[in-house]
Amino acid sequence: MSKRDKIIVGISIGDLNGIGSEIILKTFQDARILDFCTPVIFASVKTMSFFKKAYGLDVPVYGIDSLEKIAHKKINVFNVWKENVDITFGKEDKNIGAYAVKSLEATVKALKEEHVDVMVTAPINKSNVQSESFNFPGHTDYLAKELEGESLMLMVSNNLRVGLLTDHVAVKDISANITRELIEKKISIIHKTLIQDFGIQKPKIAVLGINPHNGDNGVIGTEDDTVLIPALTNIRNNGKLVFGPYAADSFFGSGNYKNFDVIIASYHDQGLIPFKTLSFGTGVNYTAGLNRIRTSPDHGTAYDVAGKNIADFESFKQAVFTAIDIFNSREAYAEISENPLKTNRRKAFSKKS
Structure with missing residues (x-):
């Protein structure tokens, strides 16, 4: 990980027929959150425009086709696909599962290549994402394969x-x-x-x-x-x-x-x-033990409320802030670990003065 002026948060869109799009857009509807991080949603501008209209949300998004063009103070949408997607809220669909995997794989690639600093995943349907090329019980198992370290599910709240x-x-x-x-x-x-x-x-x-x-x-x-x-x-x-x-x-x-x-x-x-x-509603799922940071909300796709514009986005928002906090903590820990003598001298000087 490298230090940045602002932490870049990569976001996988999850199941397009679930509540992922709603909780993502409603989290970033409050522009103040852009003071803390720069979001990059891995989906497409067409798809996000559909969701904005479906939920009646005035959330400006900034489409990019290259991760070199990530803009701060904007809600970036990296175009993983460009075609229209047939979205039916609340329906389990293998084709929609394939788009969830495309978004996840693109986000993980960006994380590994350090285009983004942390990753927050919207919920997937563990059944409809299964295929010959993607055969994992969930995010944690896939990340254990793709990233370095030993993964462990850690649920976190205040x-x-x-x-x-x-x-x-x-x-x-x-x-x-x-x-x-x-x-x-x-x-x-x-x-x-x-x-x-x-x-x-x-x-x-x-x-x-x-x-x-x-x-x-x-x-x-x-x-x-x-x-x-x-x-x-x-x-x-x-x-x-x-x-x-x-x-x-x-x-x-x-x-x-x-x-x-x-x-x-x-x-x-x-x-x-x-x-x-x-x-419930404020908890965060954190994949501990890996060399990169991934968090997610503590709930699933919630097909029963998908598309009804009533989903609670608090857990997703907490997942974003938890990822930021952990990133900062790791940066501080790395600095202390690399310069223990310097840190101890600074503490000793502080006590004397």
Whole structure:
């Protein structure tokens, strides 16, 4: 990543029959956001003009055919395609899925080539994007292939962060996927992420049990005793502040989550149900552990409200600001890491004066 006067946010359009277009345009309808970043929507001017008319929005967009022509103080639209697209709000359509993939691939390419600094993805339909050339359960898995690092789904809101040991894995396969090696790798990723991306120097990490009541000493399963607890003991012995395992059923209701910087759940619903209950509409999905920054809103395509001009864009707006904050945090962390002596001298001088 390179420093810029203003952070450039690459935006993939998502499912054109869903609410992605609406939440993107309504986020940038407030021109003040252009003081913080420069957006580049990867779609087409024709398509965005259709959406502006459909929603009755007066949001000026600036079409570009080259990423060298990105203009600050404007809502840039990079033309990934030029033809008209047959859009039917609320309908699942394989052809629309193909356009979502085109936008995603173009945005990731721009991110890798550093034409944009961060990436924010509008929701896709995981079913209609599948093809011979694109066969991934979701954004996270695709980004893990395209970018460097080890990806991890981290849900973020103002007062809560939830990470997952396993994400898009069938329930019947969860326990087989959770190994000591996986636990140690995921917690290492989370630990580094909290330091470099969120500025937390000594992260406190809580881990939820795999089975109900942590297995009740083997009565409801042995994985907590044979896999999870030994892994956490080893991590603690290496100096990380890791706590648990905690029984998942009472952890959030008791408010215990407020005592930690992050909570790690064993599987998707164990973590995301309480997260979305507590933070729905303001939460952000962050793909941690990669060399580039990607965020998204905490919801899907919402076909049931698509085209009705009533979609809540708060989560998408938070995804934009979270990406900006993480970019700035990484820049500061990189500067400190490269010049630790210089930074320490500056602090010491400050204290003396």
